[in-house]
Amino acid sequence: MTDRGLRLWHVMILAALHDVGPHSKGELASRLDINQSDVVKVVDDLLRAGQVDCARDPADRRRIEVTLTPEGRAALADISAELSALDDDLLSPLTTTERAQLATLLRRLQLHICRPGREDGPPPRSTVRHRDRPKLFRTRPTA
Numbered sequence: 001m002t003d004r005g006l007r008l009w010h011v012m013i014l015a016a017l018h019d020v021g022p023h024s025k026g027e028l029a030s031r032l033d034i035n036q037s038d039v040v041k042v043v044d045d046l047l048r049a050g051q052v053d054c055a056r057d058p059a060d061r062r063r064i065e066v067t068l069t070p071e072g073r074a075a076l077a078d079i080s081a082e083l084s085a086l087d088d089d090l091l092s093p094l095t096t097t098e099r100a101q102l103a104t105l106l107r108r109l110q111l112h113i114c115r116p117g118r119e120d121g122p123p124p125r126s127t128v129r130h131r132d133r134p135k136l137f138r139t140r141p142t143a
Contacts, residue, residue, distance in 0.1 A: 004075065004079070005045075005049070006075075006079070009032075009034060009038065009042045010042055010045060010046060011076070011079055012032055012034075013028055013032065013039070013042055013043065013046065013052075013066075014046065014051060014052075014068065014072050014075065014076045014079075015076060016028060016031055016032060017052065017066060017067065017068040017072070018068055018073065018076055021067075022065045022066060022067040022068075023065070023066055024057075024063050024064060024065055024066070025039050025040055025043055025064065025066060026039075028043070028066065043066055046072065049071070049075075050069060050071045050072075051068070051069055051071050051072030051075055052066050052067060052068060052069060052072050053066070053067045053069055054066055054067075055067070
């Protein structure tokens, strides 16, 4: 990804736009649990690369909608294929059953770590920088 000038949050925003369609920057920040000022920076990067478009919503001129472009869709498909190949290589020693079991166990750990009321759980959102957060699962967009 870095050879394309992209980081995880660039890909996450592209994937969110692919999965759910146009969103405002605020909605993207909320959906991805990223600080809104960081979303603005990432969207600006993607806009310069031609991978997203930003336009005022005709129904609410205060709202700026971010939309995935064909270039963004193609970049996401390429990145998804690269990540899939890396996953396959990393998980190659495991059988299909073992891979499913690993995914189940990781989901269970994630739910345990992130459960409401956990005293030693992750710190509140305002004290966690996005680059410090563990990412246990990656959503793969379909082409």
